[in-house]
Amino acid sequence: MVRIENSKRTILNLAEALLQDKGFNGFSYANIASELGVKNAAIHYHYPSKEDLGIAVMQRYRERFKLWINNARVKDLTPEAKLDWFLNIYTSMRADQGKICLVGSMEAEFNSIPEGLQNEVQNLHKELLVWLQITLADGREARVFVFKGEPADKAALLLSTLQGALQMARALGPRKFHAVIEQIKLDLLK
Amino acid sequence: MVRIENSKRTILNLAEALLQDKGFNGFSYANIASELGVKNAAIHYHYPSKEDLGIAVMQRYRERFKLWINNARVKDLTPEAKLDWFLNIYTSMRADQGKICLVGSMEAEFNSIPEGLQNEVQNLHKELLVWLQITLADGREARVFVFKGEPADKAALLLSTLQGALQMARALGPRKFHAVIEQIKLDLLK
DNA sequence: GTCTATAGGGGGATAGAC
């Protein structure tokens, strides 16, 4: 049971949590309906198909990320503080709650999810990479990050690491995830 | 349609491929049956429940990995060659075919798969980590690998990276995966 | 916006014939 001020938004919240928890093929309208305290059909009123619902979750997330990184609270940070902010999202909002990131969840099931969703996953993944790439490049220029090669490749590596480490945390526990975070810093910081 | 010399083995092969392709919740007995050219019930004869089938795939994989690493062809390699061997598994057998690793596939769906399967995933993940940790420690002692911190943590980071990068390859293409492999080497080799 | 009712399909699984 969940407090309802705005059903449509609450449905998105529940769907997002379920996606991070059980994956697209692992959750159902019934899961959302029972938690929300309504019947199945009420969900279909707001989001006719499961694909619609999944896409809405992804679009909201992309919008949220865009707002975050363009907000002065993040935009004006040093590269090192930006990295900390980013790593902290993965630690406190995901690993410590047994959640994984939406991108990883849906890429693991990529070949068994609707095409429209696949596109959203691609878009979000690219957007995360762009931001991280720029942050890494800025940090190297400021001599706080140290790495060989291209910022784009280092960004792809880092994001892959985080994505995989969240999944590892599920089977082996959050302490292993924290160890990976520390190792990332050892590898990157001067 | 698939050639049948030994149904039970062929079923395992198909199930393994499907797990890497669509995930546990994304494939069905019907997928296997139709590819094998038999009816649904024939699969249940060999593996009564889907959980049984999943566990059998995992146990065979664990056994295979154990044989590999204890075989002289791998056991006697230098640490650097061992790493190349390992990375090549991920590149040629997975990324270039749109497959992901069993561990990543099932950890992404961890909260929506049977408990017996969860245990197998944990075991395999630990076994991979142990081998990689030893290889990294040996390589650092031989001064071919360079990294700060504990081999156990570096192993967890590396495996996470590979797991995540395979998933990324699905959405963004295998070239991105190859770039991550190169970055791993840049980060690790002297 | 939410309900009841229901359609229609696919899933996992079992019984018993061959």
Place this chain on the structure above:
DNA sequence: GTCTATCCCCCTATAGAC
């Protein structure tokens, strides 16, 4: 070992009343 037949459940989705 594989078949046909069947069960039962859950799923996504829709129609129409309230």
